[in-house]
Amino acid sequence: MSESQIIEVISEVRAHAANGVSAEAEFGTPEEYASSFPKSKRRTRGVRVVTAAVLIAIAYGVTVLALMVLFNFDIRAVTGPVTLWPALLIIVLGVLGGFLIDYLRPPPRANRA
Template sequence: MTYQRDLAFALRLRGVAEKDVADIVAEVDAHAQEGIVLEEFFGAPDEYAARFPEGPKRLRDAAWWTKVSAVVAVVWIVAVTVVAALGVDLPVRFGVIALWPALGLMVLGMVVDIVWAHRRPV
């Protein structure tokens, strides 16, 4: 992992706008091309990213996997509830197990978002 990629990831986690991320990384690239050791000059990527103001507290566009998985999980929970309300005999142990896929979808969505944000191009 390069310093620039780690910096971009840290900035995105802070909610910094993509244009600002690109500008900051371009500045770091310019210093890197001059032969400067980035870690010594700027500090650790997380520390350098912390110098910039956080973005607005809202769901960012990168979190669409989490949003989609949350909707699918809610639909799953509603479907299980409706099936039980219609009188379909679900054993108690199956009722609890039936909710595991919803939890799995939520976790999967969050993991995909984190990996996606980390692997996005700088």
């Protein structure tokens, strides 16, 4: 769930508790209440960076193959003896960048009134 949805649910539970109604009596145990919400995956910025890096690396591989087949161009003249180093470098930098983006991201602020 998104942060705003979580805040909304917590506010609703607190409002019921403030009216003298037991939250557990109204909503059930915390585990039961949590399982009543739909499960959805959230993609972080880091996952998006890794996905983009992998797609770019695949596009590089397809381009290299197409250049070799269609135009008889050998990419090793540009990249050196190892044809897939650029693709490997893109993937490694994407994974590292994605990890750092998620790891160094500051925690979200809650809108507290």
